[in-house]
Amino acid sequence: MTTLEATSKPKITVEVANEEKNGDNSLKRSLTPQNKDEPHIDKKKYKRAVKVNNGQYKKPKIDATGPIGVLDKEITSLIRAENLTSDSILNDVAYVMNNKDNEELISQYHRVEENVRVLRLTSSGEGMAIVDHPLDKTHKQVVIIPFSIPGDVVKARLFKTLNRYVQADLLEITTPSLKRNDERITCKKYFGSCSGCQYQMMDYDEQLRVKRKTVENAYKYFAPEIFHLLPEVGDTVGSPLQFNYRTKLTPHFDLPRRYLKMVKRGELEKLPKLALGFGCRGKPEWRKTEGFVETTRHVIDIEECSIGTKILNIGLTNERRAFKDDYVNYRKGGTILLRENTNVLNKNATEEDIQRELTEGSRNEDTKISYIEEDVSADKKLVKTCVTDTKQVVSEYINGLTFKFVANEFFQNNDSILPLVIDYVKQNLMIPNVKETEARYLVDAYCGSGLFSISCSQDVEKVIGVEVSADSVKMASKNAERNSIKNCTFLLGKAECIFESIDTPSDFTSVILDPPRKGCDEIFLRQLAAYNPAKIVYISCNVHSQARDVQYFLTETENGCKYKVESIRGFDFFPQTHHVEGVCVLSRL
Numbered sequence: 001m002t003t004l005e006a007t008s009k010p011k012i013t014v015e016v017a018n019e020e021k022n023g024d025n026s027l028k029r030s031l032t033p034q035n036k037d038e039p040h041i042d043k044k045k046y047k048r049a050v051k052v053n054n055g056q057y058k059k060p061k062i063d064a065t066g067p068i069g070v071l072d073k074e075i076t077s078l079i080r081a082e083n084l085t086s087d088s089i090l091n092d093v094a095y096v097m098n099n100k101d102n103e104e105l106i107s108q109y110h111r112v113e114e115n116v117r118v119l120r121l122t123s124s125g126e127g128m129a130i131v132d133h134p135l136d137k138t139h140k141q142v143v144i145i146p147f148s149i150p151g152d153v154v155k156a157r158l159f160k161t162l163n164r165y166v167q168a169d170l171l172e173i174t175t176p177s178l179k180r181n182d183e184r185i186t187c188k189k190y191f192g193s194c195s196g197c198q199y200q201m202m203d204y205d206e207q208l209r210v211k212r213k214t215v216e217n218a219y220k221y222f223a224p225e226i227f228h229l230l231p232e233v234g235d236t237v238g239s240p241l242q243f244n245y246r247t248k249l250t251p252h253f254d255l256p257r258r259y260l261k262m263v264k265r266g267e268l269e270k271l272p273k274l275a276l277g278f279g280c281r282g283k284p285e286w287r288k289t290e291g292f293v294e295t296t297r298h299v300i301d302i303e304e305c306s307i308g309t310k311i312l313n314i315g316l317t318n319e320r321r322a323f324k325d326d327y328v329n330y331r332k333g334g335t336i337l338l339r340e341n342t343n344v345l346n347k348n349a350t351e352e353d354i355q356r357e358l359t360e361g362s363r364n365e366d367t368k369i370s371y372i373e374e375d376v377s378a379d380k381k382l383v384k385t386c387v388t389d390t391k392q393v394v395s396e397y398i399n400g401l402t403f404k405f406v407a408n409e410f411f412q413n414n415d416s417i418l419p420l421v422i423d424y425v426k427q428n429l430m431i432p433n434v435k436e437t438e439a440r441y442l443v444d445a446y447c448g449s450g451l452f453s454i455s456c457s458q459d460v461e462k463v464i465g466v467e468v469s470a471d472s473v474k475m476a477s478k479n480a481e482r483n484s485i486k487n488c489t490f491l492l493g494k495a496e497c498i499f500e501s502i503d504t505p506s507d508f509t510s511v512i513l514d515p516p517r518k519g520c521d522e523i524f525l526r527q528l529a530a531y532n533p534a535k536i537v538y539i540s541c542n543v544h545s546q547a548r549d550v551q552y553f554l555t556e557t558e559n560g561c562k563y564k565v566e567s568i569r570g571f572d573f574f575p576q577t578h579h580v581e582g583v584c585v586l587s588r589l
């Protein structure tokens with residue numbers, strides 16, 4: 001393993017909004033449209049609105065391509081599409097914050113609205129609508145309503161005023177959108193309050209269309225200078241499995257202080273049941289079907305997750321049983337990691353052989369490791385277990401290759417789509433006009449445990465992978481060895497430093513980029529352009545930072561103008577959810 005080495009905040013004025021009581025005992029509001037950048041917030045009444053730093057208030061730094069930054073663009077776009085301007089929107093956020101103890105006033109803002117028509121989806125999969133301002137009919141408010149989709153007419157409870165929008169809970173669907181069919185909902189118990197899934201009421205083809213739009217909008221918002229030069233965004237590639245696909249789940253629990261106090265006092269028999277599951281998205285009331293689990297807690301107690309693989313759901317049952325007795329030993333809340341682990345065994349392996357082979361995994365009531373079997377070929381079968389130890393090495397079997405990685409390091413979470421993605425990446429790494437006899441090379445920046453490096457290694461002379469996590473680099477080298485791949489070298493270090501040690505001829509080299517959500521660093525993009533590879537395949541779980549990076553690469557780097565975007569499309573790694581993985585292919589002109 002080789003190691004590489006790298007080479008004024010605005011203050012918020014604190015001021016109570018100017019208000020006075022009038023004769024009929026209601027409060028007059030300042031009607032000046034808010035300056036969304038500098039709300040005047042009463043320091044004492046709204047301590048958590050801002051962070052204290054040396055006695056001064058400072059605004060939290062917002063990542064433009066993170067959920068809040070993206071929503072900001074989506075709101076601006078919606079307002080424009082409705083022929084409104086930012087000045088037409090009035091939320092009185094500071095006024096509401098400063099008067100949060102005035103129930104009468106707050107109830108005018110935080111209210112139930114009927115017949116709200118949902119106009120668009122955010123890229124987080126939540127409905128957006130525009131309603132009249134509660135007190136001033138010359139102004140409007142943008143409302144975000146989880147679990148609603150465009151075309152729905154709904155009843156919503158608006159409960160939280162923010163700078164650019166008001167957050168709401170869905171109470172009732174008065175008239176459903178033509179795209180909605182609640183019969184499709186597979187997760188009968190939790191869909192509609194669990195924050196994990198957004199789209200179960202939609203047909204799968206419609207989900208793919210929505211994700212195509214998400215990719216297109218990402219480039220519209222974050223690559224506006226080059227948008228007119230881009231090819232049309234391709235159709236989103238669907239996942240072969242649309243349920244029971246997720247190979248990693250992280251149920252968690254909160255441990256309120258009163259529990260600890262009761263445990264300390266030895267009042268174990270009085271302890272109420274603690275929820276172990278996933279976060280709740282607000283307090284929606286729209287699902288009225290039998291069996292639906294209503295909750296008012298932050299964490300919903302989840303017994304089964306319909307997007308988790310079968311073995312993870314068995315693991316969840318095992319761990320919930322253990323948790324019921326164990327949680328008194330915890331001192332604060334926590335997360336339980338459930339990771340699928342795939343062992344490749346001989347087709348004739350018996351139950352005894354399997355139990356002997358398995359060393360670690362979630363155990364059933366008889367303390368035996370739970371597993372499920374899956375046929376894979378005439379002589380092999382896959383035996384899947386659920387791993388809970390974050391340090392354990394787990395295994396995945398993709399396209400006939402075995403990949404091992406440490407359970408809490410990055411690995412893709414939907415095995416069923418990986419063969420399609422790998423095939424697509426391989427095809428797009430091809431460099432035109434290079435003869436079959438000429439050697440080609442691959443650089444895999446952000447290579448993790450070597451998934452793409454190893455899967456694409458057969459078509460090239462040499463692969464260089466770079467990765468910042470030492471555990472992943474170690475695993476990548478071992479994965480190459482275990483799959484008898486000899487042409488891969490893995491370097492430990494930041495992708496930003498990779499080009500110092502790359503000696504492959506750039507005309508014959510393709511580069512894979514698969515960075516974390518925040519995207520690539522500008523230094524890296526400038527070095528990538530200076531290196532000038534023949535082909536770039538950029539894979540990303542955040543299409544917004546991908547779009548930003550692609551624009552930066554093309555417009556701000558030395559050789560950027562020598563490239564064109566050949567194709568952009570999404571891959572649906574996470575059906576039923578709003579997530580989409582973007583793959584953008586760039587080639588040198």
Ligand SMILES: C[S@@+](CC[C@H](N)C(=O)[O-])C[C@H]1O[C@@H](n2cnc3c(N)ncnc32)[C@H](O)[C@@H]1O
Pocket residue numbers: 410411412445446447448449450451452466467468469472493494495496514515516517
């Ligand atoms: C989205 S994962 C992709 C991993 C791999 N391509 C795969 O599909 O399994 C991003 C990887 O980039 C690594 N990483 C994060 N920042 C990095 C940096 N500055 N340089 C190199 N690797 C980095 C992370 O440790 C993680 O393994």
